Amino acid sequence: MSNITLTRQVFDINNLNLWYGDHHALKDINFPINKKEVTAIIGPSGCGKSTFIKTLNLMINMVPNVKMTGEINFNGQNILSDKLDLVELRKNVGMVFQKGNPFPQSIYDNVAYGPRIHGMKRKVHLDEVVTKSLMDVALWDEVKDRLHTPALGLSGGQQQRLCIARALATKPDVLLMDEPTSALDPISTLKIEELILELKEKYTIVIVTHNMQQASRVSDKTAFFLMGELIELDSTSTIFSNPADERTEGYITGRFG
Amino acid sequence: MKSKTADRIATGVFIAIAIIIISILVGLFSYILINGFKYISWDFLTTPSSNIRAGGGIRDQLFNSFYILLITMIIAIPLGIGGGIYMAEYAKPGKVTDIIRSCVEVLSSLPSIVIGMFGLLVFVNTTGWGYTILGGALALTVFNLPVIVRVSEDAILAVPRELKEASLALGITRWHTIKTVILPSAFPSILTGIILAAGRVFGEAAALLFTAGLSTPRLDYANWNPFSPQSPLNIFRPAETLAVHIWSVNTQGLIPDVEEVSNGSAAVLVISVLLFNLLARWIGSLITKKITATK
Numbered sequence: 001m002s003n004i005t006l007t008r009q010v011f012d013i014n015n016l017n018l019w020y021g022d023h024h025a026l027k028d029i030n031f032p033i034n035k036k037e038v039t040a041i042i043g044p045s046g047c048g049k050s051t052f053i054k055t056l057n058l059m060i061n062m063v064p065n066v067k068m069t070g071e072i073n074f075n076g077q078n079i080l081s082d083k084l085d086l087v088e089l090r091k092n093v094g095m096v097f098q099k100g101n102p103f104p105q106s107i108y109d110n111v112a113y114g115p116r117i118h119g120m121k122r123k124v125h126l127d128e129v130v131t132k133s134l135m136d137v138a139l140w141d142e143v144k145d146r147l148h149t150p151a152l153g154l155s156g157g158q159q160q161r162l163c164i165a166r167a168l169a170t171k172p173d174v175l176l177m178d179e180p181t182s183a184l185d186p187i188s189t190l191k192i193e194e195l196i197l198e199l200k201e202k203y204t205i206v207i208v209t210h211n212m213q214q215a216s217r218v219s220d221k222t223a224f225f226l227m228g229e230l231i232e233l234d235s236t237s238t239i240f241s242n243p244a245d246e247r248t249e250g251y252i253t254g255r256f257g
Numbered sequence: 258m259k260s261k262t263a264d265r266i267a268t269g270v271f272i273a274i275a276i277i278i279i280s281i282l283v284g285l286f287s288y289i290l291i292n293g294f295k296y297i298s299w300d301f302l303t304t305p306s307s308n309i310r311a312g313g314g315i316r317d318q319l320f321n322s323f324y325i326l327l328i329t330m331i332i333a334i335p336l337g338i339g340g341g342i343y344m345a346e347y348a349k350p351g352k353v354t355d356i357i358r359s360c361v362e363v364l365s366s367l368p369s370i371v372i373g374m375f376g377l378l379v380f381v382n383t384t385g386w387g388y389t390i391l392g393g394a395l396a397l398t399v400f401n402l403p404v405i406v407r408v409s410e411d412a413i414l415a416v417p418r419e420l421k422e423a424s425l426a427l428g429i430t431r432w433h434t435i436k437t438v439i440l441p442s443a444f445p446s447i448l449t450g451i452i453l454a455a456g457r458v459f460g461e462a463a464a465l466l467f468t469a470g471l472s473t474p475r476l477d478y479a480n481w482n483p484f485s486p487q488s489p490l491n492i493f494r495p496a497e498t499l500a501v502h503i504w505s506v507n508t509q510g511l512i513p514d515v516e517e518v519s520n521g522s523a524a525v526l527v528i529s530v531l532l533f534n535l536l537a538r539w540i541g542s543l544i545t546k547k548i549t550a551t552k
Contacts, residue, residue, distance in 0.1 A: 057426060059422065059425065059426055062422070062425070086428070087428040087429075087430060088428070089428070090425070090426055090427060090428030091427070091428040094426070094427070095426040097419060097422065097423065097426075099419060101417070101419035101420055101422070101423045102423075103420060103423070103424075103438055103442075104420075104441070104442055104548070104549045105441075105548065105549060105550055106549075106550035109550065113424075113427065113429075113437070114427040114428070114429070117427075117429050117433050117437065118428070148550055149550060150549055150550045150551050151550075152549075163423065166423075166427070167426070167427065170427055170428060
């Protein structure tokens, strides 16, 4: 009884199966995700890791002919049930994509976009959200003098941080990152990794990555996917030093993948 | 050596084609302008046309051309962009969508005289309106809708998927995403399509012969009541446009100065289309700058 921890599960996924048409892409996934932890998902191309992360905010529904069974509980509510408010879910579960995808608008408008459409009208409030979000991603000092210039004028790394700021502006609990540094140079990558370590103080982060060093640097838990199955989920140190499954060991030591 | 020669020949051929295209355009423009420009005067632009005497102007025809263009665009732009949005965002790929797409394509390739006959049947006779601006505008809408639908669809499909995903992932609904992300990004291409369509409207004669008619009532430009038969703003009055006027003075004109009037009108028509193009592009780029925050 004394062992009540503060970490609680944000997501609890039970027996999740997913099919693209006839292709069984995710097989019986059971996956708890804890609050304010960074969970990294690794695995070879086509193992289902991107598919999995896209189920967490149901972006997967954009793909035609997707069928899912099982449960994805987010804060106790099964998001696969019919009663779900998709807008509410995606406000709470933000997402950052492989390539920075700012809107062709000003830096300010990009960050203010979500809050504005979700009903924030007063300029003082918007200013505050924009400032805070840009500070959270350590972009404020770089852009504070040119908030009203086009976001597409930023460098690739800055654009990606802007997209993180844009996702943070709707005040989510969870941030999903789908290979967020795969299109960035090493220095920008480093900045994003530092950012992830800071953001985990406030947010729960799930990151898909191809880069195993990255997983070991930024995450608390690591999950290894192979051919649509969750092979192993454990603390990052265990996965990288003493994995239980030989396929995990084979992958992280570079024997395949 | 051989591929180098082929390369040089290809370069030469393409340059020659470009020169041919440019010289056709320059030749046409200079022919129309040199022949017509000398007849354009303030008087020519501001006096009504005459059926018998020399010295008639094109005031009403010029106004009618712009007015029909305006009415057509008020009808065709919302329908066209709406159709484009439906085809690009809502229609599920499949037989029905393919049939709709074929219909749109066939519609755009119908000869304009056929659309004129259809307009006569439906907008003139069936409705009992007679020759009206509205009838003309509706016929021109039939004729331009497919172009705008097609251009809007292509422009919307060309917006990067990533932008749409980014917006949806923020919890923004599909309609808001279309409104705030997709349409602004597609705006420049849609505008180009609309300008092309507008040029066609401006120069169209055949579809208007039997719908907007060959005559214009005596207009009083001080009368702004759109329900008065003398008002230029009345959409239920017949209206001869500039393009139709050129056709009619050449084929059935009784005036002695047929050549002056038709050459002058042709020059005014070409200059108007040109000015309209430039103006539309300028306004378009202002809007684009405002949205994208570029200076």
